[in-house]
Amino acid sequence: MSVGKAGRMRRLGVFLLVLPLVLVIGLGGAMAGGRGSNATYFNNASLPAADPYVLRDGGYYYAYSTEGADPGYHFAIYRSADLATWQRIPGGALPAADPGQWGRDWFWAPEVYHNPATGKYFLFYAARLAEPLVAEYFKYPDFEEPSKIGVAVADSPTGPFHNITDRPIDYRPYDPDYHDVNLIMRDPKRPPASLEEGLRAPLGTYLPSIDPNVFFDGDRIYLYFSRNAYRNWVWDPVLGKYIEESNIYAVELTDDWWRDPSGTTMPSIAPRYRDANRSPQDPPGARRDGFSRILDYGSDPQAWENAHVNDYQHSGGRKKDRRWEEGSTTVKRYDSAGRPVYFLTYSANNYENRFYGVGYAVARSPLGPWRKSPANPVLQQDERIGMYSTGHGSVVASPDGSEWYYVHHGRPTPDTMRRLYTERMGFDADTGKLRIDQSTSDEPIPSGVAPYSLVADRPWVDVSDGEGRISWSVRTARDAAVDLANPLNRVAVSVDPPGAVEVRAGADEAQLRGRVRVAALTLRYQREKATGGYADVDNLGPRRPVALTVPVVGCRQTRTGRIDGPVEVSEGVLCLRDATVRGSVRVLPGAALVSVDSVVTGRVQAHGAQAVWLSGGRVGGPVDVTGTSGLVRLDGVSVGDSASLRDNRTRARIVVAGNRISGSLRCTGNVPAPEDESRPNTVDGDVSGQCSGM
Numbered sequence: 096m097s098v099g100k101a102g103r104m105r106r107l108g109v110f111l112l113v114l115p116l117v118l119v120i121g122l123g124g125a126m127a128g129g130r131g132s133n134a135t136y137f138n139n140a141s142l143p144a145a146d147p148y149v150l151r152d153g154g155y156y157y158a159y160s161t162e163g164a165d166p167g168y169h170f171a172i173y174r175s176a177d178l179a180t181w182q183r184i185p186g187g188a189l190p191a192a193d194p195g196q197w198g199r200d201w202f203w204a205p206e207v208y209h210n211p212a213t214g215k216y217f218l219f220y221a222a223r224l225a226e227p228l229v230a231e232y233f234k235y236p237d238f239e240e241p242s243k244i245g246v247a248v249a250d251s252p253t254g255p256f257h258n259i260t261d262r263p264i265d266y267r268p269y270d271p272d273y274h275d276v277n278l279i280m281r282d283p284k285r286p287p288a289s290l291e292e293g294l295r296a297p298l299g300t301y302l303p304s305i306d307p308n309v310f311f312d313g314d315r316i317y318l319y320f321s322r323n324a325y326r327n328w329v330w331d332p333v334l335g336k337y338i339e340e341s342n343i344y345a346v347e348l349t350d351d352w353w354r355d356p357s358g359t360t361m362p363s364i365a366p367r368y369r370d371a372n373r374s375p376q377d378p379p380g381a382r383r384d385g386f387s388r389i390l391d392y393g394s395d396p397q398a399w400e401n402a403h404v405n406d407y408q409h410s411g412g413r414k415k416d417r418r419w420e421e422g423s424t425t426v427k428r429y430d431s432a433g434r435p436v437y438f439l440t441y442s443a444n445n446y447e448n449r450f451y452g453v454g455y456a457v458a459r460s461p462l463g464p465w466r467k468s469p470a471n472p473v474l475q476q477d478e479r480i481g482m483y484s485t486g487h488g489s490v491v492a493s494p495d496g497s498e499w500y501y502v503h504h505g506r507p508t509p510d511t512m513r514r515l516y517t518e519r520m521g522f523d524a525d526t527g528k529l530r531i532d533q534s535t536s537d538e539p540i541p542s543g544v545a546p547y548s549l550v551a552d553r554p555w556v557d558v559s560d561g562e563g564r565i566s567w568s569v570r571t572a573r574d575a576a577v578d579l580a581n582p583l584n585r586v587a588v589s590v591d592p593p594g595a596v597e598v599r600a601g602a603d604e605a606q607l608r609g610r611v612r613v614a615a616l617t618l619r620y621q622r623e624k625a626t627g628g629y630a631d632v633d634n635l636g637p638r639r640p641v642a643l644t645v646p647v648v649g650c651r652q653t654r655t656g657r658i659d660g661p662v663e664v665s666e667g668v669l670c671l672r673d674a675t676v677r678g679s680v681r682v683l684p685g686a687a688l689v690s691v692d693s694v695v696t697g698r699v700q701a702h703g704a705q706a707v708w709l710s711g712g713r714v715g716g717p718v719d720v721t722g723t724s725g726l727v728r729l730d731g732v733s734v735g736d737s738a739s740l741r742d743n744r745t746r747a748r749i750v751v752a753g754n755r756i757s758g759s760l761r762c763t764g765n766v767p768a769p770e771d772e773s774r775p776n777t778v779d780g781d782v783s784g785q786c787s788g789m
Contacts, residue, residue, distance in 0.1 A: 101737060120173040131545030131572065132641075134632045135537040136179035136517070137625035138682040139506040142170065145305070145446075147420060148206040149178075149502045150216075150252060152747055154171055154575030156491065157252045159188055159205040159218070160503060165193050169202040170220065172253055172755055176575035177544040178493065179183040179605045180583045181519055186530060188218055188254045189247055190274070195258030197245060198222025202576050204422065204487070207252065216359040218247040218256040219370045221305040221317075224263070226504035232267065233301045239716070240284070240325035244318075245526045248358040259352075266346065266364050267321075268373045269383035270303040275300045276328045284407060287330045293330060300326055302344070306487075309348075310425040310461060316348040317461050318362070318390065319439075329393060331404070337766025340403050340650070342391035342419045345462060348385075367741060387462045390420050394455075395467045400443040422487030424442035425461065426499075430524040437461060438522060438529055442486035449509060451484045452717035453501075454694070457527040460473060473531050474503065474518070482516070483509050502532050531565065539624045544571050546634035549586070549620055549640045552673055554615060554691040554710075555646040556607055557653075559597060563759060565645065566604035569620050579603045583623045591615040591726070592746040598646055607647060612668050613687050613706035613726050614647040615747065622785040639773055644730070644750075646689050646708050660697060663769075664688055668706070679716065682707060687725065698736070701708055717758065731755050737780060751776060751786060762786035 103206045144160040151157075156175045164169030164443050168187025175181045188205060213751040221242050230236040232243060245264035247256035274296040287293040303323035310317045324341040331338050347365040352611065364384060371385025390399060422442040430436055434632040437458045444450045453470030456581070458464060462739040478484045488503025494553050501520045504513040519532040519541075531537075556563040566588060570578040577584050579602040588600040596609035598616070607616070620641040621629040632641045651667025660678020662669070664686040671693040679697030682688045687706040698716030701707045706725035709718070709732045718734035720727055728750045737758030743749060744766045751762065752774040759780035762769050771789045776782075 106498050120770075129428075130539050130542055130635065132540060132547060132632060132634050133630075133638075134540045134545060134547070134622050135624070135630075136177070136540055136622065137537050138516045138518075139583060139623075139625075140171060140184065140482075140505070140511075140535075141582070142181055142515045143512050144173065144433065145513040146204040146487045146604060147173075147210070147502050147504060147515055147520055149500075150203075150207045150209060152209055152252045154494075154571065154573035155252075155639040158515065159207050159209065159514070159631045160207065161203050164188070170205040170218075173515065174253075174578075176510045176571045176573075176577045178491070178541045179576050180504070180581040181545075181576035182581060184253050186255070187258045188249075189220070189258075193247070193257050195247075195261040196244075197228065197258065197262050199225045200241075201242060203242075206309065206489070207310075208305060208309055208355055209252065213356045213358065214250060216249045216252055216254075216256070217309075217352075217358075217362075218249070218254075219307040219309060220247070221307060221320075222263075224778060228262070232263075233303070238301075238303075238326070238421040240303050242305045242321055242323050244304050244320060246352075246362055250358075259359060264318075264362055264364075266304075266368075267384045268304065268344070268346070268381040268386045270302060271300065271372045271374060271383065273297045273300050273327070274298055275326065277326050284412060286339070289331075290330045293328070296386075299383075301374045302327075305341075306421045306423065308423050310427075312427060315461070316350055316353065317345050317425075318348050318364075318684045319343060319345045319423050319425060321423070324417055324419065329391075331393075333396075334404060336416065338392075338416050338418055340392055341421050342440075343389040343420050343423050344386040345389050346386050347771050366626060373656075389423070389439070389463060389465055390456060390467070392418050392420065395465075396707055397467055397471055399450075399452065399453070399454070401474050402444040402448060404721060417445070419445060421719070424539070426490050426522070428522045428524040435459070435525040436527060437465075438527075439465060440490065440529070443472070444486075446484065446497060446513070449483055449787070452476070453486055453488065453503065453531065455529045455567055457495070468527070468529065470528070473529060474533055477533055480533070481507055482533065482535060483507070483532070484513070485516070485650075490586070493541035493543050495516060495759065496572070498542045500541065507603045535625065543573075546572055547577075547620060547632060549618055549641055549643040550644055551618070551643055553645070555648050555670065555689065557650055557670075558607055558609060559649040559651075561610055562606065562608045563647070564604065564606050565616070567643070569617055569641065577658050585623070587619045587621055587629070587630060588619050589619070591617065591748055610649055611647060612649055613689060615644050615710060615726055615728065616647050617642060617644045633773075637773075637775075642772070644728075646691070648687075648708075648712075650689070660695075664704075736759070736762070740769060740786070751789060754778075756780070759783070760786050 143163040145162040147158045158173040160171040164187030170188035173181040174185040203221045205220045224241040229241045245263045249256040255301035276296040304320045306321040308319040328337040352360040352362040364573040368385045373383040450471035450474035457464040483506040485505040514677045541644045594616035599606045620632045664682045668687040671690040682701035682704040684703030689708045692711040696715040698729040708728045709728040713733040713737045718738040721741045731753040734756045740762045742764040749769040751769045752771040754776045756778045762785035768785045
């Protein structure tokens with residue numbers, strides 16, 4: 096970041112050497128060195144969210160949610176710098192009053208995809224058709240759940256998104272082999288009692304579609320979706336009855352919409368799917384498109400999906416007997432032989448129920464055949480850790496790409512609304528295994544988030560008028576700002592010497608009142624622990640605190656730019672900021688010097704001064720600070736000669752940290768003894784006295 100005379104941002108952070116990126120394809124986590132910090136996070140379930148889909152864009156992650164938007168919008172947007180602490184963006188993704196809105200209600204399962212080549216962001220979502228369109232798309236005007244998939248576009252991940260057209264995707268999936276038993280049912284919750292009776296129903300029905308997921312596989316684009324359970328009564332030969340099911344299907348899309356720089360082209364299905372299920376006996380002009388079957392219960396039954404197959408009886412006829420396979424996400428990995436392996440996560444059972452959970456299937460191609468894992472479910476209710484009704488998430492990589500995470504919804508108690516959770520996960524493409532590490536305990540931050548830096552909006556707080564202010568932010572290795580309003584994060588504020596000024600601190604700023612010559616304001620980044628309280632965050636390699644200390648100063652005179660020396664400070668406080676003193680600086684008894692990112696070509700000498708603070712910059716000659724009664728701080732200074740601190744006695748800390756000293760470093764008779772704040776000095780000459788080991 097450039098240094099200017101106005102609006103300057105000051106940054107203190109320790110940055111690690113960039114290690115070669117190791118792509119982890121096994122179930123294990125990233126190397127410990129990839130953490131870069133001792134910071135942790137935990138799932139505190141504080142944010143309302145449902146069906147979250149996470150987009151990584153720049154240094155941030157954006158989670159799009161069915162629930163949580165402000166009135167007048169569909170789909171909440173949350174932003175995170177670290178995949179763990181989230182900040183809600185005011186408003187929402189899609190304005191309810193969008194002129195092209197074709198949906199009536201049931202706005203569900205938003206997913207957003209970004210094409211960096213065009214800069215466009217595409218929002219796929221499901222909604223229930225407005226009534227005038229129902230008969231056109233589903234043949235029957237009283238079709239109960241006529242859900243379709245629409246697409247909106249924006250120039251920013253935070254929107255606002257606007258529908259590309261006033262209709263959903265031009266896709267009419269049709270099942271010609273389905274006996275539509277709905278047409279012979281008198282009670283919509285009671286299907287035929289026998290398969291023979293059901294086979295008398297007319298053939299063919301259009302498919303309602305929800306839960307879109309777009310998968311890019313090289314130059315091919317696939318749209319996965321769930322065939323909504325309504326109008327899909329499937330005979331179960333084991334149970335001897337019909338169960339209304341949702342299944343997962345897919346269709347390939349063309350790529351003209353993706354490449355369109357104007358963002359005005361609606362996605363369309365590949366030509367081979369258009370009218371693929373049409374027969375010669377069909378009425379003229381009737382669209383009957385095809386689809387690829389991905390998952391259904393009958394082809395690969397698993398008992399854990401049967402939580403609701405007896406709901407009609409248990410509810411006294413209020414509910415249907417149902418199964419669900421919805422909310423899919425597809426991920427491509429490679430095995431040790433370099434062959435692709437596809438993993439598909441999905442949710443089963445009712446989202447309101449305690450048996451709601453996540454399973455996965457594996458295939459060698461995007462369209463299958465897919466086989467469910469015998470380890471299912473891999474995410475489910477766990478009363479011991481206080482997590483219930485877990486399901487419908489999305490898969491995303493850590494900032495450095497070495498780890499994977501599953502961001503999903505769940506409930507902290509059986510009766511609360513759905514909330515946002517982040518879980519570490521892993522893939523083993525050789526064995527076809529997937530793992531989700533379900534946790535509400537403290538977990539290491541995702542790999543590549545750290546090292547952190549703490550940034551302030553000014554190099555010092557000037558209280559010469561009796562008051563001043565400062566604001567700050569905490570930033571990740573990719574310069575994304577952490578949400579300090581989230582209680583998982585905070586910046587602790589302290590003053591040295593204690594009580595020197597009054598501090599009124601908020602999440603990212605503080606107001607200071609009082610008159611003081613020189614005091615120190617320290618900002619320290621901390622994260623909340625699952626067990627309560629906060630812990631300091633340090634960067635690792637070597638271990639250094641994520642902290643920033645700035646002067647609180649009543650400047651009598653402030654100088655910048657070139658100054659012809661020598662300079663003598665006889666009274667008050669001389670403040671140097673981005674200055675170059677050609678010559679030496681001498682601080683007389685009772686006076687003070689504060690120098691930030693400035694250059695002194697000669698020596699700095701202070702005998703009996705009130706305070707001496709050198710931060711950043713360079714001193715060409717020796718530094719000699721003796722008999723000071725207030726703050727003494729040498730912080731990140733390059734000294735071209737020796738540095739000596741003698742007989743300084745103060746109520747505040749004496750800090751000698753992070754300096755580069757070409758000569759010797761001597762510290763004797765100082766009270767308190769100098770400290771280096773875990774930021775060692777680099778000294779070419781001898782180090783003696785109280786500074787030994789620093």
